[in-house]
Amino acid sequence: MLMRKIKNNYLVQTSFVSKDSAPLTWLKRKFRSQASKLTAFKFLENVGLEGTNTHVKRFVQTSTVLRANNVKKENIDLQRFPVENIRNFSIIAHVDHGKSTLADRLLEITNTISKNVRNLQVLDRLQVERERGITVKAQTASLFYNYNDEVYLLNLVDTPGHVDFNYEVSRSLSACQGVILLVDANQGVQAQTVANFYLAFESNLTILPVMNKIDLKVAKPDVVLKQLKNIFDIKPEDVLKVSAKNGTGVEELLRAVVEKIPPPPADLAKPFRGLMFDSWYDQYKGAVANVAICDGVVRKGDKIQSCNTKKTYEVQELGIMHPTEVPTGVLFAGQVGYIIANMKNVNEAQVGDTLCHDGTSVEPLPGFKPARAMVFAGVYPSDHTEFSALRNALNRLTLNDSSVSVHVDHSPALGQGWRLGFLGLLHMDVFNQRLEQEYDASVIVTAPNVPYKARVFGAKNLKKYGGEEVTILNPCHLPDPHVVKEYLEPMVIGTILFPDQYLSSVMNLCMERRGEQVDQVYIDDTRLMFKVILPLSEIVVDFFDDLKSITSGFASFDYEDHGYQVADLVKVNILLNSRDVEELTLICHRARARVTSKQVCSKLKETIPRQLFKISIQAAVGSKFIAREDIPALKKDVLAKCYGGDISRKMKLLKRQAEGKKRMRKIGNIDVPKDAFIKVLKR
Numbered sequence: 300m301l302m303r304k305i306k307n308n309y310l311v312q313t314s315f316v317s318k319d320s321a322p323l324t325w326l327k328r329k330f331r332s333q334a335s336k337l338t339a340f341k342f343l344e345n346v347g348l349e350g351t352n353t354h355v356k357r358f359v360q361t362s363t364v365l366r367a368n369n370v371k372k373e374n375i376d377l378q379r380f381p382v383e384n385i386r387n388f389s390i391i392a393h394v395d396h397g398k399s400t401l402a403d404r405l406l407e408i409t410n411t412i413s414k415n416v417r418n419l420q421v422l423d424r425l426q427v428e429r430e431r432g433i434t435v436k437a438q439t440a441s442l443f444y445n446y447n448d449e450v451y452l453l454n455l456v457d458t459p460g461h462v463d464f465n466y467e468v469s470r471s472l473s474a475c476q477g478v479i480l481l482v483d484a485n486q487g488v489q490a491q492t493v494a495n496f497y498l499a500f501e502s503n504l505t506i507l508p509v510m511n512k513i514d515l516k517v518a519k520p521d522v523v524l525k526q527l528k529n530i531f532d533i534k535p536e537d538v539l540k541v542s543a544k545n546g547t548g549v550e551e552l553l554r555a556v557v558e559k560i561p562p563p564p565a566d567l568a569k570p571f572r573g574l575m576f577d578s579w580y581d582q583y584k585g586a587v588a589n590v591a592i593c594d595g596v597v598r599k600g601d602k603i604q605s606c607n608t609k610k611t612y613e614v615q616e617l618g619i620m621h622p623t624e625v626p627t628g629v630l631f632a633g634q635v636g637y638i639i640a641n642m643k644n645v646n647e648a649q650v651g652d653t654l655c656h657d658g659t660s661v662e663p664l665p666g667f668k669p670a671r672a673m674v675f676a677g678v679y680p681s682d683h684t685e686f687s688a689l690r691n692a693l694n695r696l697t698l699n700d701s702s703v704s705v706h707v708d709h710s711p712a713l714g715q716g717w718r719l720g721f722l723g724l725l726h727m728d729v730f731n732q733r734l735e736q737e738y739d740a741s742v743i744v745t746a747p748n749v750p751y752k753a754r755v756f757g758a759k760n761l762k763k764y765g766g767e768e769v770t771i772l773n774p775c776h777l778p779d780p781h782v783v784k785e786y787l788e789p790m791v792i793g794t795i796l797f798p799d800q801y802l803s804s805v806m807n808l809c810m811e812r813r814g815e816q817v818d819q820v821y822i823d824d825t826r827l828m829f830k831v832i833l834p835l836s837e838i839v840v841d842f843f844d845d846l847k848s849i850t851s852g853f854a855s856f857d858y859e860d861h862g863y864q865v866a867d868l869v870k871v872n873i874l875l876n877s878r879d880v881e882e883l884t885l886i887c888h889r890a891r892a893r894v895t896s897k898q899v900c901s902k903l904k905e906t907i908p909r910q911l912f913k914i915s916i917q918a919a920v921g922s923k924f925i926a927r928e929d930i931p932a933l934k935k936d937v938l939a940k941c942y943g944g945d946i947s948r949k950m951k952l953l954k955r956q957a958e959g960k961k962r963m964r965k966i967g968n969i970d971v972p973k974d975a976f977i978k979v980l981k982r
């Protein structure tokens with residue numbers, strides 16, 4: 300009914316005809332670009348369908364901001380803003396402390412969007428962000444704020460809170476001179492608060508400490524103030540108190556942004572120099588670069604050059620995010636905006652690159668340290684014929700998420716594919732979800748592994764591996780022990796914040812995961828901050844889940860890279876009916892090999908369906924078998940219960956069986972479900 304209403308009305312307004320059945324899929328397909336989302340919104344409003352269906356409601360929510368924004372997009376004159384009237388700042392905080400909600404209020408107060416109850420995290424535009432309720436992508440928005448009868452241009456960056464998306468935060472900070480450090484008035488300082496504070500502190504940014512959610516009945520402002528004093532030496536009188544939800548204190552916060560954060564150190568007189576700190580792919584416009592203009596002026600039609608690739612481009616469009624793209628024709632020193640210049644792929648639009656005018660020579664800006672991938676996994680098309688479509692999708696998505704590293708890979712069972720490096724398991728999950736949702740790609744993801752290293756010896760091996768130290772991205776490429784001096788595993792230094800009543804449980808968990816405690820301090824009367832060095836392989840899968848469950852959800856965890864450490868590693872091969880399945884190979888510590896192998900074999904037994912023959916699942920280290928499970932044979936005749944009757948019924952049963960098989964992947968003659976590769980790692 301709903302669908303018919305939408306379609307009929309839409310037919311009246313445009314000439315599209317759609318045969319799709321689900322309203323959301325249909326809407327999304329027709330209104331992929333932001334401009335056409337606006338049309339969709341107007342259309343839904345006209346036909347009175349706003350909010351009749353949850354999916355449509357969510358869709359309309361994202362479009363609201365576009366409607367509000369459309370009113371006053373034209374004629375923004377950026378020349379009115381000298382450098383002294385510009386402030387570039389970011390909102391940083393632990394997960395769920397209210398960054399995106401605060402951004403909503405800032406957009407409303409500055410009339411960037413109209414006040415509306417539907418404004419819920421409007422800068423979280425991706426479907427995956429709306430579905431999961433988390434920010435995964437930093438978003439910029441330019442706001443105009445009237446302060447003491449002068450208009451200021453405020454460039455705001457809303458950042459993600461989860462540790463897996465920290466690279467987004469560190470890049471965003473390069474375009475800012477200050478940050479709003481948000482702390483939840485009930486939860487207080489958490490692990491990512493500490494990590495984000497130091498990121499800003501080490502970048503010499505002005506930090507505005509802000510306590511959010513003061514409207515909560517369970518707020519503990521005094522405890523939080525004490526924590527801020529103890530950990531960061533922030534004076535209680537310097538902490539602003541706001542409620543992002545109902546807007547209390549937000550106006551004062553905006554005033555503090557203007558008063559306390561310095562203007563960018565930009566020089567209008569110098570030749571144009573801009574730092575590309577983000578990029579994304581627009582279906583119609585190609586690559587869009589987010590640029591902080593450090594010096595000079597850049598205009599539409601200018602010939603610009605990348606300092607890194609030396610390629611030249613013509614600026615086709617440029618403007619500010621207000622909060623979606625608004626062309627302005629020119630960007631001046633100190634401003635932050637977007638540039639479209641016919642860059643086609645991730646190699647051309649490299650984040651961290653410096654842009655300048657063609658023919659000028661400027662000192663390139665420092666750029667960014669490349670993201671260090673924490674976990675690697677193989678990604679393959681479910682169907683071989685979709686290989687090039689998946690390659691295009693990967694090219695576009697890595698433009699949007701430059702922290703993913705891509706290496707071409709091949710697997711005997713899954714064919715041609717890629718080994719992708721991610722910053723954590725959530726990052727991997729989100730990336731694959733985005734591949735499926737935004738690019739209709741259907742992929743098989745293999746079990747993730749951390750990047751181990753091996754030091755090989757012997758002239759022949761040095762030549763074979765291109766040096767003494769070999770990084771192993773794919774477990775089946777681990778060099779044999781007889782050519783290896785030592786194996787190394789990646790380590791992290793973790794920060795855990797939790798109430799002290801859970802101390803012994805947390806210590807036990809860390810010891811179980813081969814952790815070594817290095818520090819322990821009280822941040823207030825009852826909460827502890829614990830520093831522990833852990834092997835990365837021990838935390839990627841389920842460490843945080845276990846930590847949450849033993850502390851009744853009160854612990855928070857953050858980690859950073861801590862180099863490599865010598866480790867006694869072994870390669871475990873998994874065999875299905877005596878055939879080695881490379882995609883399931885894993886590397887683990889020798890002491891853990893037996894237990895891990897048993898877990899993997901029994902997980903596979905649960906995951907692989909019974910088939911017409913017996914299947915043996917074995918785990919082996921070298922030539923020694925260390926675990927085994929068997930799946931008994933099954934004779935599955937789907938037509939067994941179908942005596943006589945109509946042929947169409949038989950066809951339907953056979954068709955359903957064939958569809959079930961599509962979700963399987965043949966390894967030898969065994970059908971393995973697509974998700975088996977990931978499931979084996981979950982304990």
Ligand SMILES: Nc1nc2c(ncn2[C@@H]2O[C@H](COP(=O)(O)OP(=O)(O)OP(=O)(O)O)[C@@H](O)[C@H]2O)c(=O)[nH]1
Pocket residue numbers: 392393394395396397398399400401420432433434435458459460461511512513514515541542543544545
């Ligand atoms: N009571 C109350 N709730 C708030 C306030 N600010 C945010 N919230 C709620 O806190 C939850 C998280 O808010 P978000 O704005 O998504 O938090 P975030 O920091 O952007 O989250 P991530 O981007 O995932 O890290 C939401 O349910 C908000 O409604 C506030 O001032 N008071």
